[in-house]
Amino acid sequence: MAKRAKKGSAQPELAQDAALAPLDGLSDLLDIPPHAPDEPFDAAPDDLPEAPPPEDDPFAWPNDDRPLVERVEEDLRAGGTLSRSLPDYEERKAQIIMAQRVAEALERDQHLVVEAGTGTGKSFAYLLPIVRAGKVGLLSTANKALQEQLFYKDIPFTQRHVQPFEAALVKGMGNYLCLDHYNEELSFQALVQTPGFATVQRMLDDDDWDGDLDLVPESLPADVRAKVAADSDQCAWRACPFFNQCYVKRMRDRAREAQVIVVNHTLLLLDAEMGGFLLPERDVVVIDEAHHLEEEATRAFTISVTPGRVTSLLAQRKLREVADERNQQEVNSANADTWEALLRVVGPMARGRQHLREPLQQGLRLGDSLEDLAQSLQRNRPLNMTEKDEQLFERLVKRTRTLASDVRQVFRVDHPDERVYYVEMTRGAGRRAPQPQVSAAPLGVAELLREKLFGRVPTIATSATLAIDGDFSFFRSRVGLEGSRDVTLPYAFDYPEVARLYIPRLRYEPLYGPASGPYLDEMGEQMRSLVEASEGRAFLLFSSQRALEEVYGRIGADLEVDGYATLVQGRDFARSELLRQFRERERAVLFGLKSFWEGVDVPGDALSLVVIDKLPFDPPDDPVQEARVARLKAEGANWFGAYVLPNAILRLKQGVGRLIRTRDDRGVMAFLDKRIQTKGYGRQVLLALPPARRISDIQAVRAFFDGAER
Numbered sequence: 001m002a003k004r005a006k007k008g009s010a011q012p013e014l015a016q017d018a019a020l021a022p023l024d025g026l027s028d029l030l031d032i033p034p035h036a037p038d039e040p041f042d043a044a045p046d047d048l049p050e051a052p053p054p055e056d057d058p059f060a061w062p063n064d065d066r067p068l069v070e071r072v073e074e075d076l077r078a079g080g081t082l083s084r085s086l087p088d089y090e091e092r093k094a095q096i097i098m099a100q101r102v103a104e105a106l107e108r109d110q111h112l113v114v115e116a117g118t119g120t121g122k123s124f125a126y127l128l129p130i131v132r133a134g135k136v137g138l139l140s141t142a143n144k145a146l147q148e149q150l151f152y153k154d155i156p157f158t159q160r161h162v163q164p165f166e167a168a169l170v171k172g173m174g175n176y177l178c179l180d181h182y183n184e185e186l187s188f189q190a191l192v193q194t195p196g197f198a199t200v201q202r203m204l205d206d207d208d209w210d211g212d213l214d215l216v217p218e219s220l221p222a223d224v225r226a227k228v229a230a231d232s233d234q235c236a237w238r239a240c241p242f243f244n245q246c247y248v249k250r251m252r253d254r255a256r257e258a259q260v261i262v263v264n265h266t267l268l269l270l271d272a273e274m275g276g277f278l279l280p281e282r283d284v285v286v287i288d289e290a291h292h293l294e295e296e297a298t299r300a301f302t303i304s305v306t307p308g309r310v311t312s313l314l315a316q317r318k319l320r321e322v323a324d325e326r327n328q329q330e331v332n333s334a335n336a337d338t339w340e341a342l343l344r345v346v347g348p349m350a351r352g353r354q355h356l357r358e359p360l361q362q363g364l365r366l367g368d369s370l371e372d373l374a375q376s377l378q379r380n381r382p383l384n385m386t387e388k389d390e391q392l393f394e395r396l397v398k399r400t401r402t403l404a405s406d407v408r409q410v411f412r413v414d415h416p417d418e419r420v421y422y423v424e425m426t427r428g429a430g431r432r433a434p435q436p437q438v439s440a441a442p443l444g445v446a447e448l449l450r451e452k453l454f455g456r457v458p459t460i461a462t463s464a465t466l467a468i469d470g471d472f473s474f475f476r477s478r479v480g481l482e483g484s485r486d487v488t489l490p491y492a493f494d495y496p497e498v499a500r501l502y503i504p505r506l507r508y509e510p511l512y513g514p515a516s517g518p519y520l521d522e523m524g525e526q527m528r529s530l531v532e533a534s535e536g537r538a539f540l541l542f543s544s545q546r547a548l549e550e551v552y553g554r555i556g557a558d559l560e561v562d563g564y565a566t567l568v569q570g571r572d573f574a575r576s577e578l579l580r581q582f583r584e585r586e587r588a589v590l591f592g593l594k595s596f597w598e599g600v601d602v603p604g605d606a607l608s609l610v611v612i613d614k615l616p617f618d619p620p621d622d623p624v625q626e627a628r629v630a631r632l633k634a635e636g637a638n639w640f641g642a643y644v645l646p647n648a649i650l651r652l653k654q655g656v657g658r659l660i661r662t663r664d665d666r667g668v669m670a671f672l673d674k675r676i677q678t679k680g681y682g683r684q685v686l687l688a689l690p691p692a693r694r695i696s697d698i699q700a701v702r703a704f705f706d707g708a709e710r
């Protein structure tokens, strides 16, 4: 079992340079620190006091010898621990089953995969057994909303009503205020007086503030935030004069002492890549929203380079002062040549990604000139630096070397059997104009995850969408999870009673290009009839921007004339504002794309109809998908049935899952893809969907909403 740190305890030594090398490019992309401060997480600082002896635990179950499975059942059942504290407590069968399976997995140190639909209450079902077992758990989520729900709601609730324990929220270093940077910014801000900065100044007096910049009520302008946020490239750590008050240090100290540590998938995967160096030692990892794991791991293990990454290095004051000017100029001109040549090779970039198939000589020259620049820094290393400047200088050299290595790796294009090389336009944080980015993504992540994550610690993976008709083999094979116990929980809602699945008889299958007119006309007619039947309160979800615009062009104006409040993703507002307006406005109809297919929660009457245009297959021309399919074909595997279709089905399940969010919800999910009736795989798709009663006539939809069903 993981022990909270004692003085001098440490995880095994890790060759830090080697472990960090492939990750530095992520800092540009994801705004996270490319490497942790200097020592392993579990090495206690010298000033850390010994942990006090445990006090008597007033919440301890009187008979601690009882099996964990019985204890968690007792906590969750009607008449049990939680219901004694909460008068309106409702027992949930699926939640108890999940908590019992988690308890068994903890006792056996076994991997567990659980598909748990909306309404299960799965966060308590994993949190409670971990706490009751006295184990140290790392809880990883894919999005901020769930992370905040866990840390600010579910964990305090469990601490209050079940058992006290220490918990910590760990975010990437760039989310915290750096006191050193803040201090440097003070004199400038005294002149310009940015309002958000004044709020930060006031918050420094608040002992409860943990330095998390997301919690500053008045949002900081992006440029000011970038200046005052912690940044591992600019952090002298122990040599920093603010080390003892540092918010990042305090966060690490809290996490070291915590029994439950909440992180996101990005940090979890960086930690896995670094051999457990970044986060505290743990007994179990819980991966919530595990359906994102393959995508997140692909992103975490991808090396990316942009021209901005090079220019931002060249802008470093110390580098400009110390490195030979000739070397700086060479990097500058090689950088310009590289991106110009790259755009000539891949052609004009609009949307999407373009495959890079051949090495780019100009890029290799850029890599060499960066290595020369690192050597120039070393050669001219200033004498008599302070300890802080020494540390920062080391980081500068390392950053230059890492960039040289990344540039060489992405432009060499020398491992096409392991990596996919592609170019896309990106808009980095704080940048107005998009810039090209070249990446080398892993073709598969199963091996990496098996070795770096599942091979090291028992893992519980859960989500509402992991299985296809009870079979988890697709998920397990994609992420490399072997030897797990797999569980599908019963639905928490009475779907046959509260929902209808509308699949009309359609004339057209999905069509693309100039011939798609009649297909889009039919889709528009269907969507309009459905919206009228539900009186708005509808999500119309599309698999492509083009389909969204075409259908909106056909029915949007008429809906507005008829008094519906149409909201269009990509046109009107940012996603969060669209969602706020959708919840508040009468007869709202939202035309949404991929980001509305999941992670969106609109309980109650405000959302009563979810319409899906078609099966959400991945775009066939995406280089990563294309390369993965090509590999399966080369292996003689059933690429469609074993990869393309399961991906689409799981995404479809997420989309229809937006409809029923609480026991009181009712509504219609409509699916407008004729292929579900004409293709052999249609049956497989239908079996994967919630067991709502199926209807095919628009009259039946109207009757459902009118309460006039027979």
Ligand code: SF4
Binding pocket: 177, 178, 179, 180, 181, 230, 231, 234, 235, 236, 237, 238, 240, 241, 242, 243, 246, 247, 248, 249
């Ligand atoms: S140690 Fe100093 S430089 Fe590093 S994050 Fe903390 S305050 Fe900033």
